[in-house]
Amino acid sequence: MSVGNGPPPARLAALMAAEKDMAHPEPARLVLNRFIGRRLLNVRETAQYLGLEVDTVYKKARLRELPCVKVGRALRFDLKALERFVEQHTIETID
Numbered sequence: 001m002s003v004g005n006g007p008p009p010a011r012l013a014a015l016m017a018a019e020k021d022m023a024h025p026e027p028a029r030l031v032l033n034r035f036i037g038r039r040l041l042n043v044r045e046t047a048q049y050l051g052l053e054v055d056t057v058y059k060k061a062r063l064r065e066l067p068c069v070k071v072g073r074a075l076r077f078d079l080k081a082l083e084r085f086v087e088q089h090t091i092e093t094i095d
Contacts, residue, residue: 040076
């Protein structure tokens with residue numbers, strides 16, 4: 001183990017304390033790690049978010065019924081685009 005790896009313990013403690021004090025304005029925001037917010041979901045996370053099976057997500061993406069992004073060979077789903085998709089496909093109640 002080398003001496004210079006990572007932040008000093010005092011700095012690490014300060015970063016962790018600052019993280020606890022940070023308010024997240026977007027409740028649907030997912031966190032990849034302690035310091036970086038994530039906007040793109042993988043297929044499994046998208047299936048969980050929409051309450052669908054993974055195969056259904058692949059099929060809807062292939063048929064272009066669900067907005068997706070290609071990152072290399074992988075499919076990723078923009079959280080904001082999924083939120084818009086849900087809003088656009090919500091059936092309003094009759095009053």
